[in-house]
Amino acid sequence: MIEVKELTKIYGKKDAAFKALDNVSLVIENKSTVSIIGKSGSGKSTLMHIMSGLDEPTNGTVVIDDVDIFKMKEKKIDSFRSSEMSFVFQSFFVEANATCYQNVMLPLEIAKIGITKRKKMVMEALKAVDLQDKVNAKASTLSGGQKQRLAVARAIVNKPSILFADEPTGNLDSTNGDKIIDLLFGLNKSLGCTLIIVTHDPDIAKKTSMRISIKDGKIEGIEKGPK
């Protein structure tokens, strides 16, 4: 369970100060699918970054499974992120010079998974995104859709309990975008991880069990239930 309490984020100081999040509170159940929707600049990414501990709030707390993540030491948050969380970003962020195998390996290296277990986990993840025939191909040779699938494989290889996706289809055409979305929702079912998607696309939002809409840093509304 992720409990977000009275979250406020102010960027800059004094005259230049900008309130990106204004007193945001919400609760996300484990294994649910959540969409965060809103206009550009409304604060969606900011909320996601704070929920994942990548960014610190000006005020408020984030409690994940009864642990206040901002009370943890930096190394603890790091370890927590590497074992419990994963990310898929709009612009892929794959290591172009590395092979698919090496790309997917990264979270396992960071989480210090033993070498013997790694190969099986990487191959499973690549299979889940249908890239098993590209194991040793350099990431730079992949198409956009393949790159994002590679990013998804990297996100699921460590079997995270929360998967954050920040506009994962933003740079893809609809066919490839749909593939990614199907993949992410499928993983939510098969792995049982909480899926939190930031999106502009109402069609994607419709598929989630919880829809949080944000406007100017404030919660405009929260819808629950399928469809």
Add this chain to the structure above:
Amino acid sequence: MQFTDIIKRSLRNLQSSKARTILTALAIAVGTFALTLTLGASNGAKEYANNIVKSNFDPTELIVSKDPNLFSSQDATKPQVYNPSFGSISTFGGETRQVQYLNSADLAKIATTPGVSSVQPAITVSLKYITRDGQKKYIGTLAPYNSYQKPDLLAGTIPDNIPDKTVILPQGFLSALGFSNAKAAIGQNIRLSVQNQTNQTPSSALINSLAALNSTSNASQETNFKIIAVSATPSTTISAATSLYLYTNLNQVELLNNYIYSGTSSYQKYLTAYAKVTDGTNLTKLNNAKSLVKAEGYSVQTVVDTEKLITQFIGVIEGIVTLFGLIAIIASLFGVVNTMYISVLQRTREIGLMKALGMHRRDVSRLFRIEAGLIGLLGGIIGSIIAVGLGVALNPVISNKLGLGNSRLLIFKPSQIIILIIVLIIVAIIAGLLPARKAAKLDPIEALRTE
């Protein structure tokens, strides 16, 4: 992240920007090259000096003199006060000096010093001539043979105790004395002539010097010596000064020397003497004996001191070249800093991703430090391999040009090169500290935002 993973990742990063890595490493290689050659040359020079000293001096001996200025240079700007109580006036290296000599009483005193097992005066006899029936006369020097010399022999053997009236003939005299080869000389007699110094009155020597040399004076003595061995001409040019020395036992040399100087003020007076130290290979014992002899009012040097003098000179040259090598390395370190900064900038997003995925700050920093260290390693390996390769190829040429014989000018010690490379790695890591810090402090959100 595990250490091996970090190393693998660093290697991959270096590989993905090969040109940049190699160029940066080459800059380090230049300095390494200079330092490796310097180390090699100074090893070679030290060993060479060591060889020369070892073949001319016994390391377990003290070189003793009465004159306090013999082993240290005198203040040349102040005149020396005349002292009627000692020695003769000699031109010592072109400069007129009053030199104190050791006499037999001194030698006896030194011999009783605790730790000293025996004393022998340092003498060589300037022969009037050397000859053999039907051959020309040649000038020459006769010196006492010491067991540490161990010259290469062309024929014959040198017994532990060289019998009286026997001599070791240097190769250079073979054909001059009409021997067809070294074997033919063994067992043959040669005649050595010495002349008493009192016979040479300055006036007659000056006016009639040619006549004086040609006349067989009464005060000359010819002795037959049997050749027991023929020594090969040494391969090094520095030993050339002694390469025509004839050797016999000390007793014979003393006899001839006494004959030359009897009736002169120099009779049984010696500039230096060798005091053999019991267990002299033990440096503490050697130095103990040295200070005891010194306490008796003599000047004392050991071969270690002599070597020190030579190595000091080598050290200065070594220092200068090392300095240039170090400057080259320091300059190249800025290259490492620069390269690592560019690398951090280029990989901002990758660093952001790694941090977002939970990589610790320390591991991120380590990744870049190791990368810098690997550049240092690469530069060190390239530089030292080129230096060693060049050295091995040039050694025979240099030895030939300088007349060093079989000794090599450049001697590379793997341990030194390994230490040099380790130092380079450490220094490169230090150069990578700032860029690594920048990478470690990178805000993942900012990093991921950069397109």
